[in-house]
Amino acid sequence: MTLTGKIQGSTLIVTALPEFLDAGNAAAFRAEMSRLLGDHGQVIVDMSPVHFIDSAGCGALIAALRHIKASGGTLTVFGAHKQVRRVFELMRMHRIINLFETRQQALDSLRL
């Protein structure tokens, strides 16, 4: 897995997530995320490549959220597919992460 981080203004946008984010690669995802995050406050994750996520995958996202919150930042996610959204709902992730459909909506939300 090779995540990519792109800096746009004061925001870090994480892309190139794997197609399957599950217990098999959650640890690797978590390690790469923590390297990318550094001390960035505003972080956007592009979920569109992910077609399948399980509780371990969500757990890795929660770990990232905790890291970001520790430095007073926010985690915004866009492009989640139906299955991913369904699992987010089951895990009540929509209550703790800002979810948007498109990249533009995610960016706009941070400009306000």
Next chain:
Amino acid sequence: MPGDMTCRQSPLSDSPAAGQGEPLQILVAHDSRVVRAYLQSHLEKAGYGVVQAGSPDEALSLLTSSIRIVILDLGLPEMNGMTCLRHIRERHPDLPVIMISTSLETAHAVQAMKYGAFDYVTKPFDPEKILALIREASRTDLVTGKQQQAGGTPETVYENETVMASRIRRALLPGGVPRELNGLKAGCLNIPSVLIDGDFYDLLAVNETCTDLIMGDVMGKGIPAVVLGASARQHFARALYHHTRSSDHSSLPRPEQIVASVHRDMIGSLTELEMFFTLCYARIDTEKNLLSYVDCGHMRTIHFHHDTSTCTLLQGVNMPLGFPGQDHFNEVLVPFAPGDLFFFYSDGLTEARGPKGQFFGEERLERFIRNNGHLEPQGLCDAALREVAEFSRSESFSDDFTCLAIRIVSPETMEEQAPQWVLDIPADLNHLDRVRDFTREVCMGFGPEVVDEERIKMIQIVATEIVSNIVTHAYRGMSGGNILIEARPTREELIWYFYDRGIEYDFSSAPPPVFDGSSETGFGLHIIAHTADYVRYSRDSTGRNCACVTFFLHRGSPE
């Protein structure tokens, strides 16, 4: 807890409650000194005398003839409050006991009332309510259940009643059930107790594939219990007939509708008579291989699984009939496989006493069914009677002994049920993609009109979560183990079996998930439970764990 024991006799006071002379003495047994003091101050203000006990042993030692009423905490340490209640009832059958508890569980209230508690109050308790109960209890004689000063000689009335109740019972209740009905084999046994209970049961064919079973137990003994039991049985038969006739042929009335309808019919008279009964109303559908049941505080039905020789207990969530304020009853669906057996019974089995006063108990009964579940239904009932009689060294019971065993038989579908899909993988998280591919392959066999892409993904996530749990918890991340996955599709459902030989892991003891973002783990079981239609974890006698997950193919039935 010796350090916490306090015992103090209240000073005699001018007592409006007791009228003239000495105040009526009440024993307050609670392990919290604060609660005892709180109750004491309220009771003394109302003119009662109070004796405090901080433990069950102390409570029992303080039960002198001057004590007229007991207030007992269900959660007392050492011996629990329920055991203490039984000891009190044995030694002082006419002493009213008011139970107090933090527990809101129906089962506790039912059990306490059954053991003869005068009433049951939950915390935070209202002192006024307790005082009202004390006033009522002080006027009531528990043996006859009548208000005092009613006159008569209780013993003779009682003996006549018992003989009469026994005759009424023989006249009103069925002797047995059909041995074969709708592809089911049935066995039944009913031994009335010495004092005559109000157990009742029935087995009715609703159509060619659906059979309804009713088993109930009226709280109380003698004529009132027998008549109420027989009347309840009639109400159910009538409600089923009425609703089946008025609905169109394709949709049968649901068990919850029938129970709600009987409850509406009977609640008025039950309230007036101050009686209630526990109930299990079950429908066995041999076309859908589905048991749907409404349990109202009855004993937990035992489901014997033919394939793994294991048992599950079917828990109910409703209050007994006769408790006011219920207009809706929850129905639970349980899939079964041909060869499975359901064992319905009354508390006469589990509460039969051994020579030392110990109960036969649910655990012993479950073990018995697990070891004998392959017997013919009638043979199983007979063997259960022998087992309980041997345990209690007696053929006569203090409660009715009622049991009904139902076996699902349809050998032709057994062939159909043989596993068609098998995947054997190493217990390693790097093989999750194989689990997903296998799940997809099985699902694709049904076509998108039965299992669509979205459903496939949800089935895949359940499979992934189960395999992850096995790797992490059963094998504790150690390599070398394997996981066997079997898929058994039928016309109505898709059943998955996940077998492993890791350590036994009690999934029910896992803490509930925390959703506020503070926890990163512990969500797998939640996802499984909220995505699959039915989940069962078991371990067979060879030490193999099995997680069995069912998805109904045609939605509409599960909800």
